[in-house]
Amino acid sequence: MIVSVKSIPGMVGSFGSVRSVIVTFLFCCNMFRRHCPTKLRRYIKKLTERLSGFLNPDMQVLIHEYLGSHLRRHEAYSLIAAYLSVKLPDAKRLKAVMTKENEVMLSMDESENTTDVFNGVEVRWISGTVPSRAGSYYPEPEQRYYKLRFDKCYKKMMTEDYLQHVFKRGREIRAASRQRRLYTNGKSSWSYVVFEHPAKFATLAMEPEKKEEIMDDLLTFIKSKDYYARIGKAWKRGYLLYGPPGTGKSTMIAAMANLLGYDVYDLELTSVKDNTELRKLLTNTTAKSIIVIEDIDCSLDLTGKREKKEEKPAEKNPGKVEKKSPSKEKDESGSKVTLSGLLNLIDGLWSACAGERIIVFTTNHVDKLDPALTRRGRMDKHIELSYCKYEGFKVLAKNYLELEVHPLFQSIEELIQEIEISPADVAENLMPKSAKDGPEQSLRNLICILEETKNSKCREVKDAEINHNAAAI
Structure with missing residues (x-):
């Protein structure tokens, strides 16, 4: 293509006109966003989405990471992540996670996409995030999601057959590559490290008959899903481990986790702000897990006993050091978790939010615990770990x-x-x-x-x- 010298001024003028149009369009869009009423903008947005949906033959399904305002993690999200770890032919930006035996599991980075084929039909997976809401009492992280996009004429096949195939295959991949985790609580959330404790029941220093009894009880529990549903109880079981220091309570918990293949959530009550935060933490635990509260008698003032009202002294003795009551120490610790709040979570309506869980309390002084905390139904099995025989x-x-x-x-x-x-x-x-x-x-x-x-x-x-x-x- 030959461009003459005479045509250059005309081309420059054309580019200038295009630039003016673009600048004017951007200026109008900015003014519209600033001064247009919110309701009108929402209406225009919905109208635009409906119009694009009518013209576009594609349909999409969103699977978010959390359900119910970040109260509970959506299992489907993790299953899709496991499935896509082996279905990434098109994705260029990947994240790597170490699994057991030093294997690597890949996943898509944010705003990345990849394709998959099911029964000759091509689908597209897209990863994305929803920004966190500002101004909330408890700050929430960004909401991640996966978006499944396909031709709407295959709606039934995709929403029924394909998604079931993804979930089934995702469970298989996750089970094969899963590393068990040891969680600890921070500010309204859990962080974790890989659980690598080597303890087993065979290495526990206790009577063989007692070990067999505990192992039988644990293995019976994990096979009793239908039984718990039939009798109308949440699928959980509580264990109280008590005895002098050094008798192997923490080692027993590790042996339980290794026997069942469960994750461990080590709950530190003193760092929990109040009952609401405790509820959020416990509802965000997963099935097949052990929730541990060690030294329950020392964690907080959970004895349930009311302190007697202190008599007002006639004069304050300046030379006498005032002793702090347990309630004052509790207030200064910053935690307002109560006995009733803990009981409602381990044995109330919220206890059924995730099935197949074990709750373990440990204590050196079982006589200091409130009977409401240790009764059967909450702590179903009491295990005394005594001195070495x-x-x-x-x-x-x-x-x-x-x-x-x-x-x-x-x-x-x-x-x-x-x-x-x-x-x-x-x-x-x-x-x-x-x-x-x-x-x-x-x-x-x-x-x-x-x-x-x-x-x-x-x-x-x-x-x-x-x-x-x-x-x-």
């Missing part, structure tokens, strides 16, 4: 020293039945103190500790008898 010692000896029999076992059996020692203390003394120490030396170290503990206990008993006799005289 001979059966528990044999498990630890096998784990730490790879010994099932030894001549020193008889001495340990006689000593361990007479004193109170936690499994954590036994395990610590079974560990080699140096590279030269063999299994026999570790056993002798344990015997020394047991004998010292026994002698110390005997001295305490004698001192108590002497004091008692002196008081009687």
Whole structure:
């Protein structure tokens, strides 16, 4: 194409005219957005969408990440993400997530799209976000979504057959690549790390009969969905683990998670602002999970006991340090979670928001808990984890020293039945103190500790008898 010199001024004038039209159009659009009434703009927007829908043969289905104003995560969203991780032929911007055994799962980045084919029909998946709402009491993150677009003449096939195919395949992919997670609560939300605790029931230092009883109870629970539905109860089960420090309560929880393949939500009540925030956290947990509240007697003042009204003193003693009541400490901690709020969430209407969940409380002092918190139906099974006995010692000896029999076992059996020692203390003394120490030396170290503990206990008993006799005289 040859452009003559004479035609250049005309072309420049044409470009100038086009630029003027564009600038005028943008100016008019800006003035329209500023001064047009909101209702009129909404009406024009709806009219435009209807007109484009009439002219465009495509139909679309939106699947948001959350349901009910961010109260609960939509399972369909995660299933679609898993399905699309292996269906990304067109997407150029991807996100990578590490799964089990160092495998990588890919997903589409925001505002990216890809195609899929089902029964010879091509569909398109588009990822996007909805901006968060400003000015809300609890700030909410951006709402992510997937958009499925297809020809509307295939509506029935896409909404029935195709989506069911996506969900089924997504569950298979997620189960094959899923890494279990350990969650902790922050400000109205959960954050997580990969759950890699190695504890198993086979390594727990407790009686074999008791372990079998707990395992049978757990495995019966996960197979009882229809039974819970028939009797009209939410599909959940509560466990109360109690006993002295060092008896393996946290290890028991890890063994439960490994046995069932569940995620763990470690709920720190002192960082929860109030009952509303607690409700939001618990409703945002998933099925197949264990919700843990450790040291429930120390987390907050949840005894349910009302404090007596303090009498007003006539004068304040400036030299006396005023003791803070539990209620004052609770107010200063910033948490307003109440016993009734916690009970409603573990055994009320909100407890059924996600099925197949286990709730575990741990405490060192079960007598300090309110009976309303520990009654059956809330804490269905009470498990006492007590001091180490001979059966528990044999498990630890096998784990730490790879010994099932030894001549020193008889001495340990006689000593361990007479004193109170936690499994954590036994395990610590079974560990080699140096590279030269063999299994026999570790056993002798344990015997020394047991004998010292026994002698110390005997001295305490004698001192108590002497004091008692002196008081009687």
